[in-house]
Amino acid sequence: xxxxxxxxxxxxxxxxxERVLEAMQPYFFDTYAVAxxxxxxxxxxxxxxxxxxxxxxxxxxxGADPEEFIFTSGGTESSNMALKGVALSLGKKKGKHIIxxxxxxxxxxxxxxxxxxxxxxxxxLDVDGEGMANLDMLRESISEETILVSIxxxxxxxxxxxxxxxxxxxxxxxxALFHTDATHTFRRIPLDAGKIPVDLITVSxxxxxxxxxxxxxxxxxxxxxAKWMDGGFQEFDRRAGLxxxxxxxxxxxxxxxxxxxxxxxxxxxRDRIIDRILAEIPDxxxxxxxxxxxPQNVNISFHYVxxxxxxxxxxxxxxxxxxxxxxxxxxxxxxxxxxxxxxxxERAHGSIRITLGRYNIxxxxxxxxxALAEVVKELRSISPLGKERQVEEE
Amino acid sequence: MKSPYSETVLxxxxxxxNVGKIxxxxxxxxxxxxxCGDMVAVYIKVDPDTKNISDIKFExxxxxxxxxxxxxxxxxxxxxTLDEAxxxxxxxxxxxxxxxxxIKTHCSVLAIEGLRAAIQNYEERHGLVKEKTATTIExxxxxxxxxxxxxxxxxxxxxxxxxxxxxxxxxxxVIIDLPESHQFAPAIKEEVMEKIExxxxxxEVKIDFTG
Numbered sequence: 087x088x089x090x091x092x093x094x095x096x097x098x099x100x101x102x103x104e105r106v107l108e109a110m111q112p113y114f115f116d117t118y119a120v121a122x123x124x125x126x127x128x129x130x131x132x133x134x135x136x137x138x139x140x141x142x143x144x145x146x147x148x149g150a151d152p153e154e155f156i157f158t159s160g161g162t163e164s165s166n167m168a169l170k171g172v173a174l175s176l177g178k179k180k181g182k183h184i185i186x187x188x189x190x191x192x193x194x195x196x197x198x199x200x201x202x203x204x205x206x207x208x209x210x211l212d213v214d215g216e217g218m219a220n221l222d223m224l225r226e227s228i229s230e231e232t233i234l235v236s237i238x239x240x241x242x243x244x245x246x247x248x249x250x251x252x253x254x255x256x257x258x259x260x261x262a263l264f265h266t267d268a269t270h271t272f273r274r275i276p277l278d279a280g281k282i283p284v285d286l287i288t289v290s291x292x293x294x295x296x297x298x299x300x301x302x303x304x305x306x307x308x309x310x311x312a313k314w315m316d317g318g319f320q321e322f323d324r325r326a327g328l329x330x331x332x333x334x335x336x337x338x339x340x341x342x343x344x345x346x347x348x349x350x351x352x353x354x355x356r357d358r359i360i361d362r363i364l365a366e367i368p369d370x371x372x373x374x375x376x377x378x379x380x381p382q383n384v385n386i387s388f389h390y391v392x393x394x395x396x397x398x399x400x401x402x403x404x405x406x407x408x409x410x411x412x413x414x415x416x417x418x419x420x421x422x423x424x425x426x427x428x429x430x431x432e433r434a435h436g437s438i439r440i441t442l443g444r445y446n447i448x449x450x451x452x453x454x455x456x457a458l459a460e461v462v463k464e465l466r467s468i469s470p471l472g473k474e475r476q477v478e479e480e
Numbered sequence: 481m482k483s484p485y486s487e488t489v490l491x492x493x494x495x496x497x498n499v500g501k502i503x504x505x506x507x508x509x510x511x512x513x514x515x516c517g518d519m520v521a522v523y524i525k526v527d528p529d530t531k532n533i534s535d536i537k538f539e540x541x542x543x544x545x546x547x548x549x550x551x552x553x554x555x556x557x558x559x560x561t562l563d564e565a566x567x568x569x570x571x572x573x574x575x576x577x578x579x580x581x582x583i584k585t586h587c588s589v590l591a592i593e594g595l596r597a598a599i600q601n602y603e604e605r606h607g608l609v610k611e612k613t614a615t616t617i618e619x620x621x622x623x624x625x626x627x628x629x630x631x632x633x634x635x636x637x638x639x640x641x642x643x644x645x646x647x648x649x650x651x652x653x654v655i656i657d658l659p660e661s662h663q664f665a666p667a668i669k670e671e672v673m674e675k676i677e678x679x680x681x682x683x684e685v686k687i688d689f690t691g
Contacts, residue, residue: 431634470520473501
């Protein structure tokens with residue numbers, strides 16, 4: 087067991103950047119007042135200015151006006167808000183039909199299910215073997231009754247990037263609103279609401295080395311949207327609650343620290359890991375699209391072995407990774423994403439996700455591949471599955 | 481390192497005892513399937529005179545608690561008589577491992593079931609079944625539930641691959657809803673034979689495919 091831990095689960099959350107913490111600190115100890123109107127006292131006015139400045143940075147990044155961006159407690163709240171806010175606003179006026187992809191992350195998926203229980207009809211859009219949404223099915227599914235289409239920008243587990251420009255165009259033509267969960271692409275892949283016909287965008291700070299507990303929702307001007315967090319007039323009267331000013335400042339700081347060079351570096355590391363694993367470890371399957379993929383994501387199934395055993399062995403060697411195995415999750419459900427792309431149980435249980443971040447270096451990537459090769463070999467030697475195949479190979 | 485598993489579990493997980501296959505075992509069984517996330521195969525060698533388990537090995541496709549339980553039950557069963565080994569409980573295995581997380585009960589019970597099924601397999605093959613109840617269609621169906629459909633990872637019955645079961649004068653005919661040329665047909669056939677043939681009053685097993 088080694089002391090130095092190598093963290094490769096950056097899609098789950100990331101290490102905070104010190105520079106972000108530094109930017110946040112004054113808003114805990116000096117400018118801790120509530121953001122007041124410009125007619126109140128100095129600390130409150132300063133807090134207001136900090137919030138406005140952070141909002142300006144976030145909005146600009148998305149090609150939006152500041153009034154189109156509201157801060158939330160994170161991606162989960164943003165997606166809940168998008169689906170339920172639109173449903174509450176248009177459910178009675180326009181219709182009760184919503185479309186989401188089968189492989190959405192849980193905030194979208196379970197919000198859709200919650201609305202289903204309240205009488206909405208939900209279409210769960212198929213995806214192909216690489217996770218790309220079926221756009222023909224999307225075209226056919228949108229009707230007069232359809233109020234919202236929610237399709238993620240990239241997948242949380244397999245990293246597949248959707249063609250949201252095409253999806254947005256279809257939605258626009260057919261008169262449905264379009265929400266995209268960009269938690270895993272924000273600042274890693276460009277997303278400009280000025281160019282892409284998207285009405286709502288979920289973003290989060292903690293996946294880009296920002297603080298936990300802060301996210302945002304872009305709401306295009308004029309989008310029908312009902313407020314459901316009551317108790318104040320904050321965030322343009324769209325979400326009540328004391329503003330998280332240190333969080334907002336940290337979020338803006340984190341956004342500015344992501345560079346194109348960093349994304350290029352992560353992508354090179356990603357490709358090296360994928361290429362090495364597929365070449366060096368037999369009976370492996372890449373999950374997700376080879377090219378249309380976020381720069382930080384690797385997801386590979388190791389056949390004949392179970393993921394929790396792989397992650398535990400890796401943890402003993404100091405590596406933190408994630409798996410789509412049922413045994414790893416608290417719910418004891420295998421990955422709905424792997425099933426969604428047509429994978430069977432064995433592929434889901436044997437899937438390992440490696441997600442990279444700012445603090446990973448290429449030596450760690452190589453060490454992870456080496457460790458995986460050893461662990462998988464060891465576990466295969468005790469597995470009752472895949473023996474015929476191995477004998478054939480020998 | 482932080483883990484919900486005890487030191488003993490981790491030790492058995494890292495270095496499992498009695499791992500592997502026994503060639504020409506006297507009794508063997510496979511429990512679970514990739515669909516339920518865990519699978520364990522148990523092989524035993526039995527001393528014909530003393531009825532002691534002289535050798536035992538296991539293979540596991542599963543999580544840490546499955547692997548560790550497989551390791552500990554093979555340790556507990558080795559050298560015991562079949563009757564003693566049959567009585568090993570999940571609780572004993574769990575205690576010997578210093579406890580198992582509650583949510584992992586299912587994965588670890590599988591290993592116990594594997595041991596018992598391997599013993600049962602031996603007894604059936606050697607005419608040692610004491611309480612002889614007549615085989616019925618239901619008994620056969622229950623056994624077929626333990627045969628995995630490799631296409632889906634779920635069992636044959638649940639995936640509607642068993643089209644019909646005919647039982648007459650100790651002769652069993654199982655009709656599988658797959659063409660005989662299917663890539664998994666031989667594997668399914670072999671597994672079904674293995675499960676049904678040892679039944680004490682079954683004289684003949686025939687597997688037919690629908691195409």
